Amino acid sequence: MMTTPQYDAIFQQVVVLLQEYAPQPVPVHEETELIDDLGFDSLRVMELLHEVEDVFDITYPLNALSDLRTVKDFVLQIQHIVENR
């Protein structure tokens, strides 16, 4: 799938945030999984979400967490919220 410039920009910012917040320092790719690969637990995810909300000036509804597995999912969710705010 072709990515858009906005997707790429969000992806770059998300990678920086994930590297800062991830309990396990592993390389971050689109298919990297937040829990299984990066070791996020529920508390760490919440800290990450607060930061994401500040950086992108958005509100991230907790309901979206149930559809969140990979970094790509996360970036697409953020993009969707940014475009619809």
Place this chain on the structure above:
Amino acid sequence: MMGLLDKLHSVADTRKALLPPGIDPFNVVIDEIYTSTEASLGGRRVLLAGTNNYLGLTFDQQCIDAAREAILREGTGTTGSRMANGTYAGHRDLEQELAHFYGCSSAIVFSTGFVTNLGIISTLAGPGDVIVLDADSHASIYDACKMSGAEMIRFRHNNLGDLEKKLQRLGERSAKTLIIVEGIYSMLGDCAPLAEIAALKKKYGAWLLVDEAHSMGVLGDRGRGMAEAAGVEQDVDFIVGTFSKSLGAIGGFCVSNHPELDLVRYVCRSYVFTASPSPATIASVREALRVIEANPQLRTKLWANATQLYQGLKQLGFELGPDLSPIVAIRMPTRGKTLLAWKALFDRGIYVNLVFPPAAPAGMSLLRCSVSAAHSSEQINTILRAFAAIQPHLNPSESGVSAPSETAKSGLPREMRS
């Protein structure tokens, strides 16, 4: 492939890693309870400093007598829901008395505090609505929000700027938004800035629900909680609370001036499909309400005890929650030290709550005390002496052992002593 029960095996692994054999602070058995502040645990007589029994009413003679008479008159249980088996006169009377206590038009009673939140929140909010909740909200509030199907938005704990930002972004949807906060937060004992939250609620045209579980009987001139203390009762749409803390029994309630509250009982699943509170529970709660109204000095004593413990621990140098309240939480540096301290206190005859994340906010480990009006000043001093005795062993900057001697014998893994 993962089996059904494999997820529980990881719980066992976590428990094994956290808790050495022979110590399980999360599964303490009370062999005998003597008073609202003393019991026998594991063959040891201990001073209870973690019970949420804020007014000490579990052993109030009037409440006991009322419960006893109700059992003799109406039996031990209702054996079903009020929808199916009928409402006992006591259920109806308690709802009227609660409404009167709060100066509200309606009240509804539930079988526990947890199912009160599940039922009320998941009935008030639904798909298409929005819930904006404080990040440190109780698990029952999170579960209720999830059950509701509403959009769930979390704001940083007690952070008015973050709350306003989130309400602002909702625009017109704020009219279908329920803000949920607690009067006193259960783990750190800190208070919601409710006057400011109520002002934001009005500014954005949202709705406000306050959980007074830990503030009913504790705050306000009449003991109605944080909304009363902050002078914003008229701006709070729904107050929920529990019977299991200041009222010394079990159950929960919601009060409101919105007449629609009475309709909740027809559609609220945790009301419709749960056995109603037992006659003894209802009778003792009704009596406890009368005791609270007639004895404001209980709150005076509670706050004197809270002040004595909070200031005493502060003087000892412990890092505490931000606000003085009957919940006194001691922030600990590591899980291992929290466990060691809990065991050392227990060995000195003091029972407090051990709290690990995620039950404690922001990844903290806590020793959580809650004081009661039933504690004597001397009992509070006994608690302080025990904390003073264990303190040197918890400070890594001091030489010597990293745990009290009797605790070191318990065989804690090395990683828990760091």
